[in-house]
Amino acid sequence: MSASSAPAGPPGPSRPARARGTQATTGPEVVLEAAGLRRAFGDLTAVDGVDVRIAPGEAYGLLGPNGAGKTTTISMLCGLLEPDDGAVRVAGHDLAREPAAAKSAIGYVPQEIALYPDLTARENLAFFGRLYGLRGRALAGRIDAVLDIIGLAPRADDRVGTYSGGMKRRVNIGAGLLHEPRLVVLDEPTVGVDPQSRHAILESVAALSAEGTAILYTSHYMEEVERLCDRVGIIDHGRMIAEGTRRELLAELGEADRLDLVVDGDAGDVAEACRGIAGVVDAAAADREVTLLVRHGRARLAEVVATVASAGATLTSVELVEPDLEAVFLALTGRALRDDG
Ligand SMILES: Nc1ncnc2c1ncn2[C@@H]1O[C@H](COP(=O)(O)OP(=O)(O)OP(=O)(O)O)[C@@H](O)[C@H]1O
Ligand SMILES: [Mg+2]
Structure with missing residues (x-):
């Protein structure tokens, strides 16, 4: 596999930490900017004109019931699904025109676990790190840093096949963090996870956000989004029906x-x-x-x-x-x- 076909990780520019609660605005401070996203499957319009902006260090929660269009939306944001309409910019790069540059700024964590059970967590992370073009000491350093973030350093050399479902999910999240993405996108990362891992996942995401990483977190667990997210978009039938801080949304009542x-x-x-x-x-x-x-x-x-x-x-x-x-x-x-x- 050639390194050029893999989403090469950025060199890891230092990012200023921003105060929590900062709202996304226009300009270079926006990591993710999506406008007018639309996608139909046959007669069903799954996503019907969605706009999202996320600033560095901002944790954005996309909250909606089953079938609301969350996964379809983030699949388009991450370049995994072609939108029928709309545009996406990630870290200043247009996803359609500069897909490699835009995608290298994203750490996408899918809901399905895709790990090698016979390899240890460290070996799994090394495999994914090489896909991102990381090698040698840089790779080893990032693996150690990621193991700390996901709280699995003490178990790093155990085979993943011996892990609980929640621990596997944490390794999956770690795989999306190796290339130090400026935006981390998580699709319902705590579904079916034991309470201890759930807590660890929420802590890891909060720590990433505090360090300046932009977070897009989808869930239908209202409590998680309330706890974790600076700003929330409520999506229903493919449309963003409300957006704001928790306080702003509650004021609508x-x-x-x-x-x-x-x-x-x-x-x-x-x-x-x-x-x-x-x-x-x-x-x-x-x-x-x-x-x-x-x-x-x-x-x-x-x-x-x-x-x-x-x-x-x-x-x-x-x-x-x-x-x-x-x-x-x-x-x-x-x-x-x-x-x-
Ligand atoms: N590949 C597909 N083909 C046909 N319909 C699809 C496809 N993917 C999604 N849909 C439909 O689009 C709508 C939105 O689905 P999506 O998966 O985006 O919802 P979601 O908010 O992620 O739901 P969940 O909470 O269940 O994961 C649903 O009605 C779904 O059945
Ligand atoms: Mg989904």
């Missing part, structure tokens, strides 16, 4: 409180009945749970309880909870983020 109900009976009927209560902004049902957005929720509790009964259901529990991004999604779409429908 106005004064509404969130009430979580668990019912015995038809949750859909209960949600429908609750929509008729004054002050109820939105209601969604999933399994036995009903989520309500209600202005002055506490004052409406008695009426909510009565409405559940009138809808032929029994109230098992009711909880007034702090508004979160889940509530923002409900307010915007009338559906729960984790609805499978």
